Amino acid sequence: MAEHYQHVTVLLDEAVDALRVRPEGLYVDGTFGRGGHSKKIVEQLGEQGRLLVVDKDPEAIKVANDLFADDPRVMIHHGSFADFSQALDERGIEGSVDGFLLDLGVSSPQLDDAARGFSFQRDGALDMRMNPESGESAAEWLAEAQDTEIMEVLWKYGDERFARRITQRIIEQRDTKPLETTLQLANLISDAIPRKFHGKRHPATKSFQAIRIFINKELADLESCLESGAERLALDGRMVVISFHSLEDRMVKRYFKKLSTPAPVPRGLPVLETNIALPFRTIGKAMKPDSREVAENVRSRSSVMRILERKS
Structure with a gap:
């Protein structure tokens, strides 16, 4: 009999609210996990809305199929979030994405299942593959x-x-x-x-x-995904990324800054930074879970959320 492992979605309301889900929009949840963010996104979609859910973990894909098998608005892809654009193309979905969500790192079910090999506190096969x-x-x-x-x-x-x-x-x-x-x-x-x-x-x-x-080639996949995600983001669309350690967050922060900050203007040229229009902007400051969420889910304590928007 399969065991069930509890998973508490980090920054659930904050992340989905940041996407500003439109009923007819196209969204991507690149790290389905156990579906906390996806379920909340789907609740806000209309009949014409679409959601692509992606995960490397076959157990997560089983959960996605159980949850959304009868929902034509949801597309399910087993693979890396770095390949989301190809997954959309294969399904005949062209054009821009209205919102993109990444909740990085290892999930609680992966940590809690000793057989997966992620935890140093439980004895299991030394695997560690997503x-x-x-x-x-x-x-x-x-x-x-x-x-x-x-x-x-x-x-x-x-x-x-x-x-x-x-x-x-x-x-x-x-x-x-x-x-x-x-x-x-x-x-x-x-x-x-x-x-x-x-x-x-x-x-x-x-x-x-x-x-x-x-x-798991996590940083390489993240770099590729950030680039393709920004390229495919629609006007007023948003990319929301939740990181759990400094390497991930540093990469996200630097990439968002690169897209939203004008290059230095050479001294003496009659050009102001305000005259250089960039297609992206960061929204607010990095967000962390409040004390109540950390008390309820200690694994959320290191999470940081950042938001990038393509300007109209």
């Missing part, structure tokens, strides 16, 4: 990767100061016994980091994050 049916698992990668590659991933995607020590332990361990479970890896990392540097967070937090991001 789509377990495709690509290389974390265990497979760690068994074959060069030490320089492992060290670079831990440093680049996890900002792990002890990347070299952890990598050395991984290489030593795999020479005698393969790393196959999450607790094997978590305990190895904990032992590699000097006890005096163990803080409030588990010592394996940064490394697990780094390996997960690398295995």
